[in-house]
Structure formats: structure tokens, C-alpha cells
Amino acid sequence: MPTFDQPADLVLTGGPVHTVDAARSRATTVAVRAGRIVAVGHDEVRGLIGSGTQVVDLEGKLLIPGFQDAHVHPVGGGVEMGQCDLTGAETADEYRTIIAAYAEVHPEAEWITGGGWSMEAFPGGTPTRDFLDALVPDRPVYLVNRDHHGGLANSRALELCSVTRDTQDPADGRLERDGAGVPTGMLQEGAMGLVARHVPAPTRDAILAGLLRAQELLHSYGVTAWQDAMIGTHAGMADPTPAYALAARDGLLTARVTGALWWDRARGAEQLPELLALRDKLTIGDRLRASTVKIMQDGVAENRTAAMLDPYLTACGCPSDNSGISFIDPKSLSSYVTSLDAAGFQVHFHALGDRAVREALDAIEAARAANGRTDTRPHLAHLQVVHPSDVPRFRALGATANIQALWAAHEPQMDELTIPFLGPERAAHQYPFGDLLRSGATLCAGSDWPVSSPDPLAALQVAVTRREPGCAADTPVFLPDQRIDLGAALAAYTAGSAYANHLDDTGSIRPCMLADLTVLDRDIFAAPPEEIASARVVSTYVGGVEVYSAG
Numbered sequence: 001m002p003t004f005d006q007p008a009d010l011v012l013t014g015g016p017v018h019t020v021d022a023a024r025s026r027a028t029t030v031a032v033r034a035g036r037i038v039a040v041g042h043d044e045v046r047g048l049i050g051s052g053t054q055v056v057d058l059e060g061k062l063l064i065p066g067f068q069d070a071h072v073h074p075v076g077g078g079v080e081m082g083q084c085d086l087t088g089a090e091t092a093d094e095y096r097t098i099i100a101a102y103a104e105v106h107p108e109a110e111w112i113t114g115g116g117w118s119m120e121a122f123p124g125g126t127p128t129r130d131f132l133d134a135l136v137p138d139r140p141v142y143l144v145n146r147d148h149h150g151g152l153a154n155s156r157a158l159e160l161c162s163v164t165r166d167t168q169d170p171a172d173g174r175l176e177r178d179g180a181g182v183p184t185g186m187l188q189e190g191a192m193g194l195v196a197r198h199v200p201a202p203t204r205d206a207i208l209a210g211l212l213r214a215q216e217l218l219h220s221y222g223v224t225a226w227q228d229a230m231i232g233t234h235a236g237m238a239d240p241t242p243a244y245a246l247a248a249r250d251g252l253l254t255a256r257v258t259g260a261l262w263w264d265r266a267r268g269a270e271q272l273p274e275l276l277a278l279r280d281k282l283t284i285g286d287r288l289r290a291s292t293v294k295i296m297q298d299g300v301a302e303n304r305t306a307a308m309l310d311p312y313l314t315a316c317g318c319p320s321d322n323s324g325i326s327f328i329d330p331k332s333l334s335s336y337v338t339s340l341d342a343a344g345f346q347v348h349f350h351a352l353g354d355r356a357v358r359e360a361l362d363a364i365e366a367a368r369a370a371n372g373r374t375d376t377r378p379h380l381a382h383l384q385v386v387h388p389s390d391v392p393r394f395r396a397l398g399a400t401a402n403i404q405a406l407w408a409a410h411e412p413q414m415d416e417l418t419i420p421f422l423g424p425e426r427a428a429h430q431y432p433f434g435d436l437l438r439s440g441a442t443l444c445a446g447s448d449w450p451v452s453s454p455d456p457l458a459a460l461q462v463a464v465t466r467r468e469p470g471c472a473a474d475t476p477v478f479l480p481d482q483r484i485d486l487g488a489a490l491a492a493y494t495a496g497s498a499y500a501n502h503l504d505d506t507g508s509i510r511p512c513m514l515a516d517l518t519v520l521d522r523d524i525f526a527a528p529p530e531e532i533a534s535a536r537v538v539s540t541y542v543g544g545v546e547v548y549s550a551g
Helices: 043-048 074-081 092-105 129-133 155-160 190-196 204-220 241-249 269-281 330-342 354-371 388-397 412-417 433-438 456-465 486-500 529-534
Strands: 010-018 026-033 036-041 054-057 062-065 067-072 112-117 141-145 150-153 173-177 183-189 223-231 256-262 288-296 346-351 379-382 400-403 443-445 517-520 537-542 545-549
Touching: 010 043, 026 043, 036 043, 062 486, 067 379, 067 443, 067 486, 074 112, 074 204, 074 223, 092 112, 092 129, 092 141, 129 150, 129 155, 129 183, 141 155, 141 190, 150 190, 155 183, 173 190, 183 190, 204 223, 204 241, 204 537, 204 545, 223 241, 223 288, 223 346, 223 486, 223 537, 241 256, 241 269, 241 288, 256 269, 269 288, 269 330, 288 330, 330 346, 330 354, 346 354, 354 379, 354 388, 388 433, 400 433, 400 486, 433 443, 443 456, 443 486, 456 486, 456 529
Parallel strands: 010 054, 010 062, 067 223, 112 141, 223 256, 256 288, 288 346, 346 379, 379 400, 400 443
Antiparallel strands: 010 026, 026 036, 062 517, 141 150, 150 183, 173 183, 517 537, 537 545
């Protein structure tokens, strides 16, 4: 029973309330005092209403713990929203219109930058510089694709950056070339740096504006906390470190943020002291800490840079000579992860192919053997292809599976640019959410925005149905055995991500927990799974303070 000696600051009543608490999964009323939940229950909790209590009548709307995004790039996404933003378009013709209009409206721009184009809009997923030259011939243009593992430059940009037929591919990427060996303008993975390093960096004010723009957007989707998956500079994304520090110190940061410090794969263990210093610098109040290091171990399957145990297939279905790229030598990776773990860092891996997943798990196993079982909570993001023999290792090693559920569906990038080059056996190992859950692994969830939508509700629907929201009625379910139920999916996006973020007093609605809460306009548990993404966020609270209202 709640104590009634002091009234609540906030009471939300008239539920339902989905608590993500196994001991009491449903309630109708929640009371908050001094930023924390003091009571969860039914009518008896209304006894905490006093003369100064704010009372919110839910009127049947669903109250849930605030969503937490365990893998997102909010500052990069927010900055891109202010540039040539192609994320709302789908076809090459739409991209032409947006790029031409942006160039016309911004004659002062030295470079045209931005991104968000989809590979499936172009034959083979690889447009050429000619596409941009026809639109902007006189200024350099550099636009990253949706997954941010490739970028397209026009001829002027290639000229200014001295990218020619004689330019060698970097070890961690490649230049797409025509039949004569001339770069086409499409740069994959590490080759992006050949142009990106010459692009004028956004100003500090622009980066801060991008952070605040992204924060507003994420709050509108019910997100109360996130893990920024890249604190540093890579692939042309601006370093968000100064913006986060300023926002945290000036009280502008209303979300709870865990920063994943970028591991420079061109360097080695000598960068550890710098990461330790940066961890101290970015631990500010109760809203910001940088207790994680991000290691990108491979690329993506669509451009065949994700690290695979066996070679990709060619267009004719024959084995190729390419198995993708392991960006860090596996032996070195185990050494680095062991040192990071000993220093108290969580390691957040980008591991998409089955070889990269295995290399990351091997590194965690080495760290456990050397350091013992510490509470660093390593997690592997993306997990597009996981060999079945590695699925039980997540639970055994205490490695959290960080899922991006929106990707686990049939769509052109999957059906045209991925499955044919994986082959049927390996394609059946994609995004094994069900197998991971049944094996006892802890799941957390993230969007990878701006790679894909930051909307957790759309991701929940795909996790449950394995079909894209709004797809045709005859669209097949993508690997139906890997569907998970809504309760498990929501737990991944709340309690699971809270665990990954070391925010142990968030993620569920229980007394003493921080009042990080989201109100949806309907009970998504009472509707068909195909309607989950139709729900909308009504309001978002962080520490009992409303940070978003739909009005």
C-alpha cells in the first residue's frame, strides 16, 4: 500500500497501465513524486492526490514505460534534417526533385551535403556521379545513403578530392569503378573518407541545433533515453561531443543519454587513455555519461561488406571471392575488448554478418576468461545473420542482443540486394529474434536512425508480424518462426534497453523507479498486431516532467 503522508506531484489514472513488471503486469493508476514513481495500482493510489497534484486522466489510453533506443545516431540525424534530407522520398525521380530544389534554395552552400537515399532506388543499388552531375554540375555534392555505409559524390567533388583512376581502395572499403577503372562516384565503407574528410564540418551551433532537433523528434516518438552509437567522427558524421557536453551543462538535455565512444579502427590500444579521459569529461549530472565504447566490426550485407563465414554469391548464384570485411583483426579485437572490459567499459559492437557476430562473441569470451564476469553488459547490434551455433552463446556469455526490428521484413533492399547474394540457407539465419529469445538471451532494441525510422511502434509491429507496416495483404511473413510476441518486443524496447544503458531505475513502472513514461492513444495489446504502428504517442515524461505533448 502506498503511504499517504505526502501527496504526489503527478497522478496518471484511468489506464490501462502496462508496467513491464512480471509481479504486476497491469494497473490503472500511477503516482509520481520528486521524479520517481511512488505507487502503482488502482483506485487506492488516488489517495495520493492532493491540492497541488497534477492529475492526468488517461481516458483509456495506454501508459507504458518510456521507450529507450539502444542504438541511434541522433545528432547526425538531426544535422541531416537541416541539410539535403532525402529520407522521406523513395524513388530516383523524387531524389532529383529534392536535390535540385535544395541547391536552388541554397546558392550560398559551398557543398551540397545530406543523405538518406535508398539503394533499391537505383539499379544494383549503386548510382553514379552522372545522376548528381545532371542536377548540380558546378558545386561539389556528397550525399550518404540511408544506411550510412556508402556515399555518392558528383564529379566536382571527386575532382576537388583528387579521387581518380589511380586512387587505391582503402583496406576497409572500396571505390565502385566503371569498366575502365574510373571511380563512378559511389564510395563504400572506408572509401567514404576520401571525400568526407574534405566536406566542411558543421558549425558547433549547427551540431547543437541538430541534437535539440533530434531530441524533440525522439521525444515525440515516446523515447525517453537512448544510447548514441557514435561519439566521435566517422563517415562524415560530425562529432557530437561538444554539443552533448553543452546541452547537459546548460540543462538542455531532457533525455537520458549513454554515449558510445568511437573506437578508431585505424589505431590500437594506445587510444584507451584518451577514451578514459573522454569518459570522465562526458559524465555530467544524471542525463549524460559515456561509459561505452563502440566497435564497428563489419559493414552491411547490401554492399557485401558484412563479414560472412562463407563467400557471398554472385548474381548467377555462384560463390564469389568476397566474404566481406572484418575491420579489426579478430585476435586484436579480443585483446582490445579485454582491455576495455578491464577498464569498466561496456562494448557496443556493430556486428551484422555471421563472421562478425562470431568474432564479437569470441572477444567477449576472451574478456570473460581474463577478467571474470563483470557488469559491463556488452551488446551486439544488428545481428542480420547469426549462425545457429552462436545463438546460445549470447546467454552463456551475458551478451545482449540489440535488435533493429524494422529490418526484419520483406522489402526491396532485402529481396533484391541481400537474399540473392546470401543464398537460401544463410538467408534463413537472418534476424533470429525468436531463437535468441527462446535461448534465454536478453534483448534490447534500437532504431539506428537516421538509417531507418526512429518510431518504436513501427519496430514493435515488425518484431511481432515480420511484415512492414502498410505492406500489401499478400506480402509473405519474413521467417515466421522468428516472430516474437508484443510483450517481449515491448520489454526489449523498454526494460531491455534500460539494462543495456545501465539505467537500472528505468524501463518498468514500479515504485522507486524514475518516472520516465509514455502515453499512447490506444491499448496496442487490445488491437490486431497489424495496427500497432497506427498508434500515436500522446505524451512523454522524463522524471515526471512532460517533455512532449501531442496537444
